[in-house]
Amino acid sequence: MRIISADCEVTYTGRGNTTLARGDRAIIIKNDGSIGIHNEVGNKPMNYMGKGCVHTEEEEDGVIVWRFDSKKEYIEIIIHEIHDDVQMDVDNSIKLVRDGTENDLQAWLLDHPETIFGEDHNIISGEREYQTSAGPIDLMFFAEDGSLRGVEVKRVAMLTAVDQCSRYIEALKSNEKGLEVDVTLVALDVRPNTARLASQRKIPFVIVPEDWREGEECSVE
């Protein structure tokens, strides 16, 4: 990647419009064609464009103009002065390994329905990504009495998670007529407003302890 320190001004046009007045910035141009213009605060660039944009350069009235063009977006940088310009070579084949994602939590919950429904539950089986007319629900458990017990899993549950549950209930009630149906919200963290809304709508929610995996190892012993 190429990293440039420059006195510059930036205009962006595309999904919105932005202008950035003249000043010193760090410009990062990566090999995949993505570009970011950084100030001294935070990880997000002030301006940016995704992979695959085309970089052109020309001189107009004594200043250099860089243009970055994708189909529907456009950045123009007026370069008044370049202070520094370095090249850094970087490995891009090695992938980051994630652990403790929502995906992991889902898989774990599938094997631990007692976390959701209590030790005396009557769940026979369960599956992931059960299809409903409102989209796939994270987990679906099947109980001895024939009832369907859906579960929406989140790391952090906010208001929209409750809305999702409502949509699934709506869909299941109209499609699985005659069957007993409920949907439970399960998360590591449920915000106060979210808990309130869930209660209002009679949607049960369960908070999973942060150390769910450690708890697992203990219970195995």
Next chain:
Amino acid sequence: MRIISADCEVTYTGRGNTTLARGDRAIIIKNDGSIGIHNEVGNKPMNYMGKGCVHTEEEEDGVIVWRFDSKKEYIEIIIHEIHDDVQMDVDNSIKLVRDGTENDLQAWLLDHPETIFGEDHNIISGEREYQTSAGPIDLMFFAEDGSLRGVEVKRVAMLTAVDQCSRYIEALKSNEKGLEVDVTLVALDVRPNTARLASQRKIPFVIVPEDWREGEECSVE
């Protein structure tokens, strides 16, 4: 900011856990204490931490270990070799100016209820951020006949926007008893699924032309 090209490996612990095997990366440390570890793809760092984390450095068994510590998060970088290490000074006082945001659209719609309700509307007045028990709704218009006509504004409306409308209707109906109430979804783009859900729930929606501001200038003339 300081930018380092280094052969390194990274572990992150906090909201989740990640590991990144040894390889060449670009490490950006900003003055506000944020840090990002970049590969050659995209604008997002592979690993990162927000402003205010504390940087310590020590040597262990011949390799250098950098630690970045905030209250609840933690990054450890094992530095095998530093290829390059540059300092770039950057202006951080100049703000990015945005235009055409949802905020601008809201302000414009407040002055143009006909866009939402048609030329023969009976709106007397309107205000922004009208408080409901489900949070503030973007716009509230007051009609001649005393009815309340809420508007949720989005640039791009997805399913969650419909859910928001439902929440506001829920809240308004229970708190403004006796008054006629409706909520309209207004956006530059309403996705097909979103339109379907809105129709199902009898929530009207309006698509504003992309050139709404230009249209304004024309109609003024």
Next chain:
DNA sequence: ACTTCGGTTATGGCA
């Protein structure tokens, strides 16, 4: 190509 959804979302605004 487009849509949908998770994310260590980040970031700003407001209570």
Next chain:
DNA sequence: TGCCATAGCCGAAGT
């Protein structure tokens, strides 16, 4: 400070 909603969200997976 904590909580909520937006974002030019990004990026990935499925269709």
